Amino acid sequence: MSSIFRLGWSILSHKSFLWILLYVNIFGTVYGYYWYMWQLQITEPLFWIFVPDSPTASLFFCLALLGWIVGRNFKLVEALALITLVKYGLWAVVMNMMTLWETGSIGPEGWMLVVSHFAMAVQAVLYSSFYRFGIVHIVLAAIWTLHNDVIDYVFGQMPIYYDIMKYMQPIGYFTFWLSLACIWLAFWIWRKRPKSK
Numbered sequence: 001m002s003s004i005f006r007l008g009w010s011i012l013s014h015k016s017f018l019w020i021l022l023y024v025n026i027f028g029t030v031y032g033y034y035w036y037m038w039q040l041q042i043t044e045p046l047f048w049i050f051v052p053d054s055p056t057a058s059l060f061f062c063l064a065l066l067g068w069i070v071g072r073n074f075k076l077v078e079a080l081a082l083i084t085l086v087k088y089g090l091w092a093v094v095m096n097m098m099t100l101w102e103t104g105s106i107g108p109e110g111w112m113l114v115v116s117h118f119a120m121a122v123q124a125v126l127y128s129s130f131y132r133f134g135i136v137h138i139v140l141a142a143i144w145t146l147h148n149d150v151i152d153y154v155f156g157q158m159p160i161y162y163d164i165m166k167y168m169q170p171i172g173y174f175t176f177w178l179s180l181a182c183i184w185l186a187f188w189i190w191r192k193r194p195k196s197k
Contacts, residue, residue: 082131
């Protein structure tokens with residue numbers, strides 16, 4: 001069994017596969033920004049950077065992938081990628097499941113969002129051995145992530161899911177603790193990584 005895992009990891013960590021993963025994430029990022037265009041059109045420009053959460057998370061991962069391909073570690077980008085990919089990947093899955101519970105259907109696009117966002121979270125954890133961020137990078141990424149929560153739930157800039165907007169307060173509460181859990185995950189990965197002497 002261990003030989004199968006080693007073979008699988010040798011494929012997943014090969015530079016050729018990283019290129020494929022980069023192209024897939026670029027496509028997903030572009031599509032994600034396109035998906036948010038309608039919300040950006042009704043959003044004050046001041047808040048634009050905080051609205052497309054998931055595509056910005058996958059953009060961070062694209063930059064991290066590019067760094068690994070060329071043999072570099074963009075440490076702050078890696079911390080941002082891990083925390084935000086897991087956070088918004090799982091967040092979107094939960095929001096779509098809430099919509100399903102509320103309406104009885106989310107359609108093909110909704111299920112596509114569930115699968116793609118869950119894959120976002122999985123890939124962020126799957127490549128955790130590649131990360132080289134430190135505690136300072138985690139703190140900076142945590143500030144960005146929690147500040148984004150304030151913008152979303154204090155200034156009302158969360159991604160719009162019309163069918164569940166009446167649950168804004170419990171969603172905001174859930175999102176805050178999800179953010180803390182993802183920040184803790186980054187800290188745990190940093191602590192578990194062998195430190196060079």
